Amino acid sequence: MCRILLVEDAVPEAQALRALIEQHPCAGAIQLESCTFSQVRKRISQGPRVDALFAPVDAPGDRPTCGPDERAGIALVRELQDRGDLPLTVYCTTRAAYTSAVYGTDHQYLLLAPYSPTEARNALDKLFGLLGHRAASPLALRSNGTVHIVDPADVVYVKSMGRKVLVRLSDKRLLESYAALSELEQQLPGSFVRCHKSYLANMEHVVQASSDGLVMDCNEAVPVSQRQYRSVRDALMSFSAL
Template identity: 35%
Template sequence: MVSVVVLEDDDVQREQIARAVTSYFAARDIKCSLSKLRDANELIEYARSTDRLDLLVADVVLDQERDSVSEEAPRQLGDSFEDRESIHAIDLVQSLMLAERGVQVIYVTGYMEYHTRAYQTEHACFLLKPINQEELDFALDRAMKRLAMSMSKPVLIRTSDEERFVRPSEIVYIESDRRVLCVHVRDEVLRTYGKLGEYEHLLPHRFVRCHKSFLVNMDYIAAFRRSELVLVSGATIPISQSRRKATHDAITSFAKATARVLKRRSCKVGRLDA
């Protein structure tokens, strides 16, 4: 499931961009959770309240009165907030440290002069309005590739006596017991402190949150039952009732995506043999 936010102050354009984003993910059979926001307040609140944000499509210039911004905004936006008549998504991305959180940003604007300033922050693409489906598809392709690369990086796990870098592919599942996390890798269990949601944000989309206390790597799932997952090791992981449908959808989408990759590889091998 890819978590996407569209930030656009114009109601018509926000709906147009949202439809184009939905069309992109539907055509590729990728599950997408889409939120449509209209101003700085809503993005600040969203970023503060959620552990998961993968992709932001943001209008650069937000037509919003300074007095209408929440009291937290001046602290969030820093000195630049006081110097500008309008609020810029570039400032929001910078102050909320979205790039540092691994969020892939696509800027959209009708003003070419912001192209250079956009490079003050990490971003996947910069599009000029009006945008069409082909241009947005190109930008989303770039964002998804960058997202996959960032999520394949090793994860730092601090145990009581050392700091370990572990590749996501080596993690079978993570179990949470209050503030203690048991990270089950192929040959051992690493114990650390933290929130499961933090790792859910860091790890790639092959991991599914099937229970409030379990995050599972779908590469290691051998069977799916109504109330549990069976891993290749024979271990069973519970599925909570509230997450049953989302877990089923995630596994189905993952299986289809894996099948497409294998098919493409098979076609390449066939062409080489020919």
């Protein structure tokens, strides 16, 4: 279960964001709470544990810790960061002018209103990947007349073969299933990266990366297309740094 705390002072933006969170494929594994900006510190300090915080950059109210050019939401995140209480954080703002200011604090994503369903999905996927797949829904893969229920954390890579996919699992099983790679990409969490038009790789299982391909912890290589190399490299750097 992934517990998300949504600061809802900014209406209707917060209502729109709540709707997008509730539409995510893993919504059944999300426990969504809300509070006002003034209640955030108390809620986080008193538990239960908050896994992720959606924090408005330009929050209402003055805070004594704000610098002359600092927004209240950024000051709040800085406070939580300094005292070691900061959950994974997604900043939300209606003003593009504030986007550069957030990079002085720890955060995982920045959403700019009006919120894009795709960007909201990407933010949640990244959070789920960083939370160790606690919120990732299991996959149901039909193979040779049997339905296999698979934890996404156990998937090393997925390879497309026409109307089928090959799914390599960490226990060395190789499942062949009728599915589209694009459909599985939508179901899998943010730890998966499209490294080739025919491959998805789980960054949790990458042990080596180069322009020639990815070496996985099952001692198999997964190709990286020249077109995808830069985005794969950046994704791996961000993933391994957190």
